[in-house]
Amino acid sequence: MQQSTLVRLKENLELRNPILVVGLPGVGLVGKLVAEHLVDELGAEKIIEVFSPHFPPQVLVNKDCTVRPVSNTIYHGKANETDVLFLVGDHQSTTSQGHYELCSIYLDIAEELKVPRIYTLGGYPTGKLTYEETVLGVANSTELIEEIKQYGIEFRESEPSGGIVGASGLLVAFSGMRGIDAACLMGMTPGYLMDPKSAQSLLKVLCKMFGIEVNTDSLKKKAEEMETILEKLKEKEEQQNLPEVKPSEEDLRYIG
Amino acid sequence: MQQSTLVRLKENLELRNPILVVGLPGVGLVGKLVAEHLVDELGAEKIIEVFSPHFPPQVLVNKDCTVRPVSNTIYHGKANETDVLFLVGDHQSTTSQGHYELCSIYLDIAEELKVPRIYTLGGYPTGKLTYEETVLGVANSTELIEEIKQYGIEFRESEPSGGIVGASGLLVAFSGMRGIDAACLMGMTPGYLMDPKSAQSLLKVLCKMFGIEVNTDSLKKKAEEMETILEKLKEKEEQQNLPEVKPSEEDLRYIG
């Protein structure tokens, strides 16, 4: 079995208690949108690339027609005085077993870089087409829950009732065994389409946590575009009493 | 490949010929209901937790909004003077190969803790909506079959004719090669829904075996609730001559 591969792009990093923020693709792409937005706005630098046979066997084409393998990447940036690491990527594992393997690799990195806290970002699918600004949380200790409530994160008994699938959940659950605090923060989202509006709500919470302000124009623009698509879907719903809202493939391609 | 992980919560256990009772999720959740009921009633203590990449890559949310990974757990309790270990859990392996790996791990633990006998608990799907109190058995030796017949377990030639899938079967078949006696005890159940009534029948047999009595109020209450659901299903059947009874997702979520 081919192993996952780490490529370290920067050695001898001087990091002081860096916070790890994880925004991998998931429901509504909420976590990915937020983390990638912060990478851009904070000018974070690529420090580690991860390639894995658990990703799809696919390469992506850059604007200049060069290609790159599907990967997950860790960036390093500064939010005020705080070192922040961002784990973002094209895909999560395509296999159950790969999820466990990759999360184990990410927690090894977190331990090595002496990360004291992890925030994983995601979307919480409501299944409704109406917008809610709520950010829902779970964490690996009640102390952490008490601490971060102040940022407007809601904690609802036993929710999400279906648990959390993928890296966002596993990283929080297993980081406790490594002595790392961790919480998963989820923007409420219809869950059918990329949701830059939910991303804005989640971003607001994160900015409050880090005590920073970032420009959100690009997210707002994306949100307006999605608004138009959502309007169309609602119109259709009224007409047809839709059993299931399925965006066209074109809508989805827009996500890329 | 990420390995399965054991976390030992108690060291230096003093166990004398402990009996292992296995109640993992399966048909009608019969085995899980019985084993978890005994864990509660006997006040059994968590001694080993098992995490595995063969479980779904999912975490579950506790009431207090902390999370825990999907796991299997071994508890230790006392039934009169007898040490009893209970193997219970959220899920069985999601892969064929994982079933073999996890069973091998459980038998390693059984050997290490000098377990002389294993009872795996399960449900036997009858496909009918009527209730039967029967508990059906198979075992890894004819001597054991003779011995446990006295507790009212039925042994029917070559049944279940389709064999037994999952941990309940594998643990019985492979324990013989380790010199461990083992039987699988199955409550008859329609098989469509969680079946606390069948669990009560199976529990009665186990209590007789261990010479104990336990309060069954909580199982009775669950049974009454399911009874109501079954009634509704039967009504529908009469109306529609149902080709296949499929409980709604809501009914199933009730199981959790």
Next chain:
Amino acid sequence: MQQSTLVRLKENLELRNPILVVGLPGVGLVGKLVAEHLVDELGAEKIIEVFSPHFPPQVLVNKDCTVRPVSNTIYHGKANETDVLFLVGDHQSTTSQGHYELCSIYLDIAEELKVPRIYTLGGYPTGKLTYEETVLGVANSTELIEEIKQYGIEFRESEPSGGIVGASGLLVAFSGMRGIDAACLMGMTPGYLMDPKSAQSLLKVLCKMFGIEVNTDSLKKKAEEMETILEKLKEKEEQQNLPEVKPSEEDLRYIG
């Protein structure tokens, strides 16, 4: 990853150039029927059992209510003066990769026991409901093809045109690299149902090869039973101009 396990039931076997006959489940169960019939008729003895995580995670129930894991088994018998090994079993691998692994294990055993020749037995699906007595062959050398043509085996250019899937094919193709002669012999069969009639044709060829005669009463009886089922299917076909003949699950369960 859990490894496949060999259990050797007889040590210090004295075998002289044993021929390996492989009859695992496949199209029409033709190969399995023939090999198991020979095991019975020649009173062959179990010498090696193979358990594998590539088999389904299932146990089968014996008449006396004891259980056994799904397995493949090697038997040793005598056909006149010739030592014959029979590889039979409940299942083939459930995974592509398992097929390669198990075949490699079987060829290791063949090398160890100094097997000079392998015959794998199978069915060749014609897709028609009419019976043909033909036995079709492929082999790993043209010399072997020339040699065994005399037994009435037909060799048709590039047939089967879709190749051969599973152990029957892999064992023949890879045995050449180990210096072992091998041929695959296939009874023509509709391919929809267990085909004891095709098995009789294939058995006839094998008996000629080994210079033996065996009682075929049990195969004939099975063939008559299947004949009745086939008649019914043909009747239906005439009535409905069937697009696809799918036996009921009950018919298939009959196969066991």
Next chain:
Amino acid sequence: MQQSTLVRLKENLELRNPILVVGLPGVGLVGKLVAEHLVDELGAEKIIEVFSPHFPPQVLVNKDCTVRPVSNTIYHGKANETDVLFLVGDHQSTTSQGHYELCSIYLDIAEELKVPRIYTLGGYPTGKLTYEETVLGVANSTELIEEIKQYGIEFRESEPSGGIVGASGLLVAFSGMRGIDAACLMGMTPGYLMDPKSAQSLLKVLCKMFGIEVNTDSLKKKAEEMETILEKLKEKEEQQNLPEVKPSEEDLRYIG
């Protein structure tokens, strides 16, 4: 887990900066057609065979009724003074993880044989039934893109927009980390059927690159045959306003 196996048919090869041309099965079989055509026309010799549990567990039957396992094969030929290696084969990996493993093996071979450059060949599915002569390219460096533009290869910003799946893409993306130049050249093709016409366009580009001329009669003949099939499909389209053009299984079998 069974490993992939290399069988080296020629030792002590004297190769000078051999170019590796990869034509494995893919969209429209364009890459496979071109590479196998060059193997034939240049009289290239088999030097390495690769067998893998990631290929289907299948053997293919030769004209003379001998069999061979599904494999990938490396051939060595000369294009003028240039050593050229051709990687061709029956199948690509059936699993995601196998794609990564096999590509890693191929790049190990490339490094060992001191390959300075790789061209992977493929088809680019247009989804339209009309023919386009364009050959589209991506590469692992902008320098290489500049260099090979002269051969009439088109490079379109961020295309293919869906990335490239399988060996053709992975080999280009990962060869950069090994210091090997690599480009993927894709013939435009409807993508539904074997496309020998697109193969001719791609072959023309390759011949220009290597400064050679080869006979293309066999490709032309295949193209004419496919033309007839395409005509029929177009006729059907006009009649029915086809939602999706699905060739019959017979058409596909023709591909073999």
